[in-house]
Amino acid sequence: MLKPILLVEDDLRDQELTLLALERSQLANDVVVMRDGAAALDYLRREGEYASRQEGNPAVILLDLKLPKVNGLEVLEAVRNTPALRSVPVVMLTSSQEEADLLRSYELGVNAYVVKPVEFKQFVSSIADLGMFWAVLNEPPPGSLRASRRHD
Amino acid sequence: MTPTPDLTLCDIEPIRVPGAIQSHGRMLVLDGATLALRAWSANWAGEGLQAEAAARALAALDALDAQVLRATPADGSAVQVGSLRSGDRVQDCWAHRNATQLIVECEPQAGPRRHEAPIYTVARDFLPRLQAARTLQALAQLAACELQRLTGFGRSLVYRFDEDGHGEVLGEALEPGYDSYLGLHFPAADIPKQARALYLANRFRLIPDATYQPVPLLAAADGPAVHEIDLSQAFLRSVSPVHLEYMRNMGTLASLSVSIVVDGRLWGLASCHDHAPRLLDADMRAACTHLGQLLSMQVEALQANAEVAARLELRHWTLQLVSQLADSDASLRRILHEPALLLRMARATGAAVVLDEQVWTTGETPPQEALLELAGWIAGMGTEVYESAQIAAHYPPAAAWQPTAAGVLAISISQVHRHVLLWFRPEVVQTVTWAGDPRKPSSPTDAAGRIHPRRSFERWAEQIGGRCLPWSAAETAAVAELRQALIGIVLRRAEELAAMASELGRANKELEAFSYTVSHDLRAPMRHIAGYVDLVMDAEGAVLSERAHRYMHHVKDAAAFAGQLVDALLDFSRMGRTALNLKRVDTDSLVQGLVREITRHERKRQIEWHVEAGLPALTADPLLLQVAVRNLIGNAVKYSRDRSPAVVHVRAVRNAQGQGLEVQDNGVGFQMQYVGKLFNVFQRLHQSEEFEGTGIGLANVKRIVERHGGSVWARGEPGQGATFGFVLPGSGQNAQAIPSPAIPSGHA
Helix, strand or coil, X not given: CXXXXXXXXXXXXXXXXXXXXXXXXXXXXXXXXXXXXXXXXXXXXXXXXXXXXCCCCCCEEEEECCCCCCCHHHHHHHXXXXXXXXXXXXXXXXXXXXXXXXXXXXXXXXXXXXXXCCCHHHHHHHHHHHHXXXXXXXXXXXXXXXXXXXXX | CCCXXXXXXXXXXXXXXXXXXXXXXXXXEEECCCCCEEEEEHHHCCCCCHHHHHHHHHHXXXXXXXXXXXXXXXXXXXXXXXXXXXXXXXXEEEEEECCCEEEEEEEECCCCCCCCCHHHHHHHHHHHHHHXXXXXXXXXXXXXXXXXXXXXCCEEEEEEECCCCCEEEEEEEECCCCCCCXXXXXXXXXXXXXXXXXXXXXXXXXXXXXXXXXXXXXXXXXXCCHHHCCCCCCCCECCCHXXXXXXXXXXXXXXEEEEEEECCEEEEEEEEEECCCCCCCHHHHHHHHHHHHHHHHXXXXXXXXXXXXXXXXXXXXXXXXXXXXXXXXXXXXXXHHCHHHHHHHCCCCEEEEEEXXXXXXXXXXXXXXXXXXXXXXXXXXXXXXXXXXXXXXXXXXXXXXXXXXXXXXXXXXXXXXXXXXXXXXXXXCEEEEEECCCCCCCCCECCCCCECCCCCCCEEEEEECCCCCCCCHHHHHXXXXXXXXXXXXXXXXXXXXXXHHHHHHHHHHHHHHHHHHHHHHHHHHHHHHHHHHXXXXXXXXXXCCHHHHHHHHHHHHHHHHHHHHHHXXXXXXXXXXXXXXXXXXXXXXXXXXXXXXXXXHXXXXXXXXXXXXXXCEEEECHHHHHHHHHHHHHHXXXXXXXXXXXXXXXXXXXXXXXXXXXXXXXXXXXXXXXXXXHCCCCCCCCCCCCCCCCCCHHHHHHHHHHHCCCEEEEEECCCCCEEEXXXXXXXXXXXXXXXXXXXXXXCC
């Protein structure tokens, strides 16, 4: 089974549009949606509400920058500081083209930074490209779920 | 040229230890401790009777009371120690001590005793009149008259020394037959330096008869060398033969002088002359000494009062100047907003403020370049206050503007920068009337090599130029005080600026937060509108009418445009906020690259490019400069789209402000009356249907150029094309014209 894509997005419309875009890019991965950074971290760490979820990291995290409670940059930082999560690809998916955010994201080790285009068609193609690259094409680094499963 | 001997040679004459006394009295020199007789004047007996003189001196000593002699105070003051009687002649004896000896001076008792000592009339009558005098001239005149009345000398003068030691006669009392010296100046050389020192120590001198034959001192066999006996406090001290000759040249046989000592300095002399010999008794000498002391105190008081009054007045003006400065933005240049006050406080006729390379002036001053150099020279000395009444003597270039600014008073505000305030006074060509030509000591040496003072006392007028009225101590103090106040204001201003900078920084942070929110939250709804419209068209496109399709397109376009606007606005605000990263940018390759890129995009169009060779290298932020140049070239291409071919020129611009580029097209142009609006945000001169765009491009260009300290311009004619250009200042002069968090430039 393909690893899921974790989408962290608080805006319901953006959520819907992103999901549509992912759908149109015809990826087979499941998409897990979280509406704030805190929930996303709980999910990733299998804590709180998600303590009982099945083991395994997502194929890619699509992370909105501006999130309630714990913002995208903080989620990214936490992911990179958690050994078990460190190698999960993270893509910042954001409205902002603020240079400072971009710099900070790369400092924290983001894999890609995408400013959501206003045009929906462009948006779809961006998402599709991202999905293809990170969820399907990219060979997961050693230690990720799929790699470790081979040793099962 | 052989050195001209002058009377300053007198500076080496042994006037303190002449080894001789004047002939109107007799002297005993005793050992200070044992009171043993060490030396005596030869005139205790007749000429050639040395043994006799020794015997009589010893006898005289015996006749005096040793107890009384021993009681002579150690401080050098003279006390009466008794009298000697031989036949019907009585001699009064006075004693004082020098470092090692006790000197006894004997003089014939004056005629019949007065019923009242003259010192009482001085205290009773003269003092109140002296106290009523309000000017130095009045004081001098009163003292001269009193001295003449007391002593009966034919001429009485009171004169003052200037800084260079020249004397000026301020008061005079004359009997008939005496020449007036009032208003005359005596050159400093007339009173040798060591005589001045002596006058400070011994405040009263009398030479009863300038024709006297000096009486040598004779020493005991085991006594001191007579030329080692210090007679500086002895009233019988024999004076320099040069001085006697000077007196005789003046037609003066008797003279007395009283020192006027103010603030510990020899301020002047009261001096009397008579054509005939004149002896004054001890009471009279005491009265004259007392008169000198009263005059000294009164001069001191008058000067102190004048000084205080002057300082108060100057302080008042200084405060006025400072208070109006403190109310302003405190830039030093503001001090010139009250030119009258600024000039008055230093009694100057011109003033200038020099701040680094800038100069502001009021009144009569040297030319700007000269001011810059002078200010640099003064600042280089590192002194806080500089003053010279004769600047050209210290700073040769000043000779060029001597008539307007012979003297300079200046304060240096900064240790680091050339921040100097200067005041100027014009040359005052003074006519000084010397008593004789000070430049020609007549026959200074005779055949025997002896010095003669001048023989002529005819008036001789000399023009003295190259200097201004001297800057007074009060004026110097006032500008020093102004300097302190200015530094205080400047410091306070710096604090305010620092506070303003942090306030600006805070505002800037808020603005950043605001635009961050805008960028995030404003773009999202645009995206949603566009996204959902797309979805509707995808899903329901087939059932929508033609008209509905058109409407949906409008919605989409509008959303897309709003998105572009938000992006452009954010770019614009970012342009003003990001720090400049200055580098050398080769605009030649920058322009070539942009031309290639645009040509690629506009394949369908015919564009004729004329890019001048050798475009300048500019010091600029490469990214920002690229945005600016791209905008200019992009505009040229955009607004010439109706032309075939479109002709675009890119040229180098080099002028006084710096270097830059100019881009010319043959497009639609614009009306010059709107040129001022062109560079404003969202300002468009064309219908948006005609030419797409957000209306921010030129505002961006302007902001970028101004952040580099440069300037932009535009020229155009409707239908005739337009030309846009900019220049950036040369490296090192870039100013942060749009300050954001930086402290606004400018001088405080």
